Amino acid sequence: xxxxxxxxxxxxxxxxxxxxxxxxxxxxxxxxxxxxxxxxxxxxxxxxxxxxxxxxxxxxxxxxxxxxxxxxxxxxxxxxxxxxxxxxxxxxxxxxxxxxxxxxxxxxxxxxxxxxxxxxxxxxxxxxxxxxxxxxxxxxxxxxxxxxxxxxxxxxxxxxxxxxxxxxxxxxxxxxxxxxxxxxxxxxxxxxxxxxxxxxxxxxxxxxxxxxxxxxxxxxxxxxxxxxxxxxxxxxxxxxxxxxxxxxxxxxxxxxxxxxxxxxxxxxxxxxxxxxxxxxxxxxxxxxxxxxxxxxxxxx
Amino acid sequence: xxxxxxxxxxxxxxxxxxxxxxxxxxxxxxxxxxxxxxxxxxxxxxxxxxxxxxxxxxxxxxxxxxxxxxxxxxxxxxxxxxxxxxxxxxxxxxxxxxxxxxxxxxxxxxxxxxxxxxxxxxxxxxxxxxxxxxxxxxxxxxxxxxxxxxxxxxxxxxxxxxxxxxxxxxxxxxxxxxxxxxxxxxxxxxxxxxxxxxxxxxxxxxxxxxxxxxxxxxxxxxxxxxxxxxxxxxxxxxxxxxxxxxxxxxxxx
Numbered sequence: 097x098x099x100x101x102x103x104x105x106x107x108x109x110x111x112x113x114x115x116x117x118x119x120x121x122x123x124x125x126x127x128x129x130x131x132x133x134x135x136x137x138x139x140x141x142x143x144x145x146x147x148x149x150x151x152x153x154x155x156x157x158x159x160x161x162x163x164x165x166x167x168x169x170x171x172x173x174x175x176x177x178x179x180x181x182x183x184x185x186x187x188x189x190x191x192x193x194x195x196x197x198x199x200x201x202x203x204x205x206x207x208x209x210x211x212x213x214x215x216x217x218x219x220x221x222x223x224x225x226x227x228x229x230x231x232x233x234x235x236x237x238x239x240x241x242x243x244x245x246x247x248x249x250x251x252x253x254x255x256x257x258x259x260x261x262x263x264x265x266x267x268x269x270x271x272x273x274x275x276x277x278x279x280x281x282x283x284x285x286x287x288x289x290x291x292x293x294x295x296x297x298x299x300x301x302x303x304x305x306x307x308x309x310x311x312x313x314x315x316x317x318x319x320x321x322x323x324x325x326x327x328x329x330x331x332x333x334x335x336x337x338x339x340x341x342x343x344x345x346x347x348x349x350x351x352x353x354x355x356x357x358x359x360x361x362x363x364x365x366x367x368x369x370x371x372x373x374x375x376x377x378x379x380x381x382x383x384x385x386x387x388x389x390x391x392x393x394x395x396x
Numbered sequence: 397x398x399x400x401x402x403x404x405x406x407x408x409x410x411x412x413x414x415x416x417x418x419x420x421x422x423x424x425x426x427x428x429x430x431x432x433x434x435x436x437x438x439x440x441x442x443x444x445x446x447x448x449x450x451x452x453x454x455x456x457x458x459x460x461x462x463x464x465x466x467x468x469x470x471x472x473x474x475x476x477x478x479x480x481x482x483x484x485x486x487x488x489x490x491x492x493x494x495x496x497x498x499x500x501x502x503x504x505x506x507x508x509x510x511x512x513x514x515x516x517x518x519x520x521x522x523x524x525x526x527x528x529x530x531x532x533x534x535x536x537x538x539x540x541x542x543x544x545x546x547x548x549x550x551x552x553x554x555x556x557x558x559x560x561x562x563x564x565x566x567x568x569x570x571x572x573x574x575x576x577x578x579x580x581x582x583x584x585x586x587x588x589x590x591x592x593x594x595x596x597x598x599x600x601x602x603x604x605x606x607x608x609x610x611x612x613x614x615x616x617x618x619x620x621x622x623x624x625x626x627x628x629x630x631x632x633x634x635x636x637x638x639x640x641x642x643x644x645x646x647x648x649x
Contacts, residue, residue: 146635153639154646195473199483312639316632323628327620331631338635342642379481386475387544388484393469 101336103133108147108340115151115341116348118364122341123148127281128205128371137201138192139330141281142322145315146334147341148283152312154342159305166256166302169266170309173288176267177314180274185321188279192326195390202375204280209372212287216365223358257298257306266296270310278318283311286364415450418599419443420589425604427576430611435553435577438605440500442589444568458501458508458592459562460519461572465496465554465607466583472541472548488541490531495581496554497524500561500572509595517597519590521546521557553577582609 107129115122123144130140159165191197248262269291273284288307292298298306323329423439440461469491473484501508505520514523524530525542532538549555554577562572574587584606591599620627 146631149632149635150639150642153636154643157640157643195471195484195487316636319632319635320625320628323620323631324624327624329620329628329631331616331620331627331634334631335634335638338638342638346642346646381482382477383475383482385548386482387541387548388473388475389545389548390471390473391468392471392489 109344112341112344113348116345123282138328142328144281145319147337155308165305173270173310176270177274180271184275184278213368220361461500464494502562
């Protein structure tokens with residue numbers, strides 16, 4: 097694939113910067129960018145998972161040092177994530193055989209990004225409004241306020257997270273994230289973190305570390321499975337993305353400390369909606385070349 | 397005696413007196429391409445030998461050099477409108493087509509020989525692609541797919557036709573340069589040289605060369621294909637290493 101090395105490094109750095117700024121993995125931005133650049137979606141998704149592994153390894157190691165990680169919750173998340181990842185890679189291969197992988201990826205991006213983007217936008221605007229009126233918005237833990245499915249059977253106690261909930265919704269969430277991550281080349285931090293915070297009420301001190309722990313494990317599995325079943329991992333591209341991303345993220349994180357939280361979420365929401373919209377256009381606009389070739393097999 | 401005479405007559409009837417003989421040679425039988433290289437060229441040299449009885453032809457000779465690369469199983473898909481969105485719908489399978497085809501001629505191919513002969517002998521890119529054995533026929537529905545394959549492959553420089561690709565150095569010695577782009581897949585390449593005079597085929601030769609890819613990226617590609625588990629683990633190890641390195645370098649506490 098003749099793509100400029102400097103361009104990939106630059107993109108890796110730019111996306112790394114943004115991901116550091118927002119404290120997210122950056123996969124959801126990088127994979128679309130690679131696809132828009134003309135890299136086949138299969139290669140973009142599979143290769144980007146390597147970059148996610150690298151960036152979340154950094155965060156997990158940091159979290160371990162600060163002891164900001166709930167091991168038990170993390171283990172449950174990882175268990176669900178593994179199953180989701182395997183299903184995602186299997187589905188990816190099946191869609192590719194049927195010739196509809198590009199469509200599946202594009203539609204999933206449009207749906208996921210439009211939904212998550214608009215929810216975030218709504219939330220940030222509401223928060224902004226409250227703040228202008230003077231009242232500080234704070235998450236409070238009140239008895240009887242939990243959603244009913246948290247009280248389902250198989251309840252488990254998570255001491256670090258101060259939780260006593262059913263593992264079923266947790267497994268369901270991690271299964272979904274693993275599946276989406278393997279299929280779309282995203283870590284899923286931008287879904288897991290809000291879900292753990294708002295639905296399960298996991299304390300902010302452990303939420304990022306725990307979700308990054310889940311991401312590093314499931315993406316690692318996805319990466320290896322992608323290499324075996326789809327052979328779509330490009331090691332050279334992966335290294336370029338990682339090197340660019342690692343440095344970009346550090347500068348982004350430094351900048352991020354001066355940014356206000358609700359402005360943060362507002363900008364992130366706009367970014368998600370923009371990427372979703374861009375994919376939507378791809379789906380609706382008449383393609384310049386309606387035909388495409390795919391190589392099934394090389395006969396020697 | 398009579399049987400032997402009959403056999404001889406039959407022999408003579410089966411192999412027409414070869415007035416012209418074609419001798420060809422490739423500049424190389426093993427071509428090395430570096431993955432990040434822009435491509436390379438291989439030269440075909442040829443000489444036409446006339447036996448003593450044959451008189452020089454008034455019209456002169458024409459040569460067509462056809463190179464076919466290793467075979468691939470391809471699927472061509474067409475995006476069609478379904479409601480508001482464009483998705484892949486109709487498809488055509490090409491079970492065994494050359495990954496690379498180039499046709500070099502000394503003159504525009506339509507001037508060299510008749511339509512029927514070109515179709516029958518598969519002379520020229522058009523004739524090869526529209527031949528029955530190129531893909532399944534579907535009562536004309538296959539035609540746009542053949543055209544699309546031609547167009548897309550031509551864009552990559554993998555299917556090409558050059559009507560000035562063969563140059564005559566003297567009236568009976570010629571040379572053709574076959575361009576091989578960096579995207580040409582490794583494998584066996586068939587070189588078919590056909591000699592024409594006055595729209596008729598006089599002689600034909602067939603040789604081969606092997607295209608071998610070298611270089612770092614190619615080796616990685618081989619490992620990714622044949623040792624996929626190892627490759628996946630190695631990529632994962634690299635990713636974890638860089639992640640750890642970053643956490644050490646940019647440690648904040």
